[in-house]
Amino acid sequence: MIDPFKHATAIRDRGRLTIGVLAGWQLYAGTIHTLLRPILQGIYAAARERDCNVLMACGVVSSFSPETRAAWPFLSSEVDFVPVGPWNTDGLIVIAPHQGAGDMARYLEEVLAAGHPVVFAESAENRPAISVDNENGIFQALSHLKGHGHRRLAFISGGLGWQGDSRERLQAFLTGCEKFGLETEQRLMAYGGFSTPGGYQAMRQILASGVPFTAVVAANDESAVGAIQALQAAGLSVPQDIAVIGFDNRFEARNQVPPLTTIDQPGHDIGYQALKLMLRRLNGEGDASTMVRVPARLVIRVSCGCPHDAIITCALDEMNRSEEAQEPSVVKQQLIQTMSEAVFTGVGQLRLETIHTQCKRITSAFVASLEQREAGPLQTAFGDVLQTVRLLDEDAHAWQNAVTTLKYWWPMLVEPDEVESYRAEVNAWLDQARIAISECAQTQFLHYSARQDTLTQQLSLMSAELAETLELAQIQRIINQYLPALAIRHAQLVLFESNDDNPVGWSVFPDTSGEYQSSLQRFPTQQFPPPSYYPDDQAFHLALLPLTIHRKPAGFVVFDAANLAPCLAVLRQLTSALERIRLYQEAAEGRRLAEEADRMKSRFLSTVSHELRTPLNLIVGLSEMQLKGSTADVRRSVEKIHTNAQHLGHLIRDVLDLASSDAGQLRLTCEPLDVGEALQIVIETGRQLANDKGLAWRTEISPALPRIWGDRTRLQQVTLNLVSNAVKFTSRGEVKLSIYMEGNHVIIAVRDTGLGIPMDEQAWIFNE
Incomplete structure (x- = not known):
């Protein structure tokens, strides 16, 4: 670090x-x-x-x-x-x-x-912190499972040695089992790391222990989802065979099959209170160990073994079991509370206080409709509530639970002998409310689809523009152009x-x-x-x-x-664009370096060639002078010096040509040639090389060879290379140079008594 x-x-x-x-x-x-x-x-x-x-x-x-x-x-x-x-x-x-x-x-x-100054949004010892009431939340889950008849429970914790919420929830489970007379043991507890794969592996570990149990509590929803997947993979049904309760009430919990019963951790309240606590600290209020607990609430769905409408029917049964007549105001308050909790099980992150306010409005309007025997007040109330739901972009379908609550509870709001006279009217009002909710949900879905189409289209257009730019300075301009359409x-x-x-x-x-x-x-x-x-x-x-x-x-x-929702898509587009620009810049820099290296190579070859030509010109000049007045033996030696110097001069000229050629190819200087005369220098050089190594040198040149069209220097160079290699790789015997006609071609062949070249290597060598 x-x-x-x-x-x-x-x-x-x-x-x-x-x-x-x-x-x-x-x-x-x-x-x-x-x-x-x-x-x-x-x-x-x-x-x-x-x-x-x-x-x-x-x-x-x-x-x-x-x-x-x-x-x-x-x-x-x-x-x-x-x-x-x-x-x-x-x-x-x-x-x-x-x-x-x-x-x-x-x-x-x-x-x-x-x-x-630091404030923790999780339980922390002797530190200023905001945390959900982990103990009370776990206790609610255990009490609920005990009510279903469960006695032996498993638990999936966070991580080994983790502090904070993970440790508190594990400790609350152990304390709660003792408090409620429930059984557990070490083999029924495993660590899920607060992740779905971790919960899956933890549940497999518990199942592999062979210890019987009928319910499991997970320290968070992700672990609970993984546990359900492992149970189903093992052929067990949830909740028929094993009941499951999670913790957090994440959006994914209500979309599980079956929907996950969980303990609500009010994230919005935790964040809100965390900032308020920080400002209090900065203003010198409170101490360094202030702990604020946010209430936890059990959200009952299906994975614990309850039916879909359990919240509604259980509260109603409790009211009906009361031997004393309930005051209308008490019934109304209980109806509002039950309706709020029923709606809360189906929403995303809408706060319970907001739901309670809307349910209070619906209940008051319903009572007014009963008193007036007119649907208007209830229709108006649902219309206003659904408008608020649309503005908050929450799930309208969850408000079907409000209608279901009214369906079960409305007889408690009228005199018993008047129930039947109201039934047809009330059913019609509730049907109208369901239709309004369905229409709102459909409108939300259409608007969502349209927004997603727009988002996808705008991201595609932005991606196309970013793909075309290779300049960093243009990226910000492109981003700014598309921000309004992306709602950023x-x-x-x-x-x-x-x-x-x-x-x-x-x-x-x-x-x-x-x-x-x-x-x-x-x-x-x-x-x-x-x-x-x-x-x-x-x-x-x-x-x-x-x-x-x-x-x-x-x-x-x-x-x-x-x-925050669309930010990730923009980030990914920018990452791809920057990577593309980086690769382009690296390629451009690589090309620049290669071109620079090529220029330096050409400059080097040119310089070396010129440096070699200066002393070579001196050798050629002096040898020409010696040729004019030398004896026969000296003359032959000087002729060899002069001839080879001329050949070397031609090669240096070729190096200069290569260095100055953009295509990297030699220029051919062709002319009519007498092959025997042109290769005389090769014959003399080959004889000298063979004699120096103790080899026999033979030449076989056909008479009356035709003149050919070619480059003298290239012909000498290639033939001399063949002869010198033959001498080099022949330890004894002879080297033979042959020139003869074969059809319309003049063949120049070099043979030796050396090791030769394997057939599988000849193609590779002669293609060089």
Whole structure:
């Protein structure tokens, strides 16, 4: 673990407080994390209400993967780097740090030791923290299972040695079993790591133990989903054979088959209260060990063994069992409470308080319709509620549970002898309400489909434009062009530049449009956001997503935190575009280096050739002078020197031609040739080479050979190469040069008594 800005000077004078948010796991893993998202939404809502800045570090995993990849302000193989740390915040809200890697825990200890304000969004000993009431939630689950007749239970915990919520829920299970007289043992407990694959393996481990049990409680919904999959794979039915209860009430819980009974962890409230607690700390209120508990609530669905309408019917049965007559106001309050809980089991992340308000309105309107014997008040109330549901983009279908509650409960609101006279009217009103809900749900689906089509189309268009650009400066312009259609208020690409041995020392806005002052284009990373980059008259609420290429920090993308859902798609497009630009730049640089190397090679060959030609010209000149007045023996030697010097000169000329040729090919200088005369230099050289090695040299040249059209130097060069190789690889015997006619061709052949060349190597050699 490396803290790149451990000794950096804190930048906090922004006119308002800046709160950073870190999490022990990623926000995005294929899709957005349905527990972390409402926590961040709660922090965002509180920050807007309290007018403070927020920087959220949002980790990313590229696909649906069991890997945990959080975003934190240090360099490590376990996390991705984003600049949200003590140096640019007034305090840090840390969500579930005890589920993270070892480097996170070590870094957090350093931050705490330095005295930087930290609030935990998870149970933490002797630290300011916001946490769901884990013990009460587990107790509710155990009490409910006992009511179903279960006596022997299994438990899937978080991780071995994990602190925080994981440890509290395990301890609550053990304490609760003792409290409620339930049985368990060590072999019925396993660790699921708060993941679906982990829950699957944990349940397989429990089943393999052979210890009987009839119900299982999981420390979170993901582990519960994995447990259900393992049970079904083993041929067991849920809940007929084994009842299952999870914890968290994530969106996925209600979409399981069967729907998962779970303990609600109100993420929005936790996030909201966490920011409020941080502001209290910064204002000197409370102490360093303040613990705020958010109530847990059992959300009854089907996996525990209850029927779909259990919440409604059980509450009604309890009312009917009462021997005393219930006051209308008491019945009405109980109806509102039952309706709220029934609707809550089917919604996504709508807060129970909001549902309660709407259910209170529906109940009051229903009572008015009964009094007036008129459908109008109820129709108006449902119309207003469904309009609110549309604005909040919540699931309208969940409000069918409100109608079902009224269906069971309405006889409690009229005199017993008048029930039958109301029945037809009430049934018609409720049918109309169901139709209105169905129409609202259909409209929501059509709008959702249209939004998805628009999103897909805009992402495709943006992808096409990004694919065509090879300039970093154009990327930000393309992003800005498509943000409105993607329902994103703001997005900014930031790239890292190294500063000495710090790979993330500097940050750069790759935007040359002139929209911002040039002095803001490059700034120290720990000072993000740089002064005056965002308007001083309003708070900023930003989500920072790490941008990595080959697991190395390349930068980050800043989004407005109001709408986190589409940010991952944009990040992926930018990652692909940057990788494409990087590959292009590497290819261009490789080509530049290759061209430079080619130029240097040509320059070298030219220089060497010229350097060789100078002394060679001197040899040729002097040998010509000696030829004019030498004796016969000296003359023969000088002729050989002169001839070979001329041949070497021709070769040097060829080197010069090669160095200056763009195509890398030699130029042929063709002329009519007498083959015997042209190869005389080769014959003399071959004889000398053979004599020097003690070999016999023979030539066999046919008389009356025709003149040929060719390049004298190339012919001499190729033939001499063949002769010299023959001499080189022949230890005894002879080397023979033959020149003869064969059809319309003049054949030049060199034979020797050496080892020869294997047939399988000849093609490779002679194609060189």
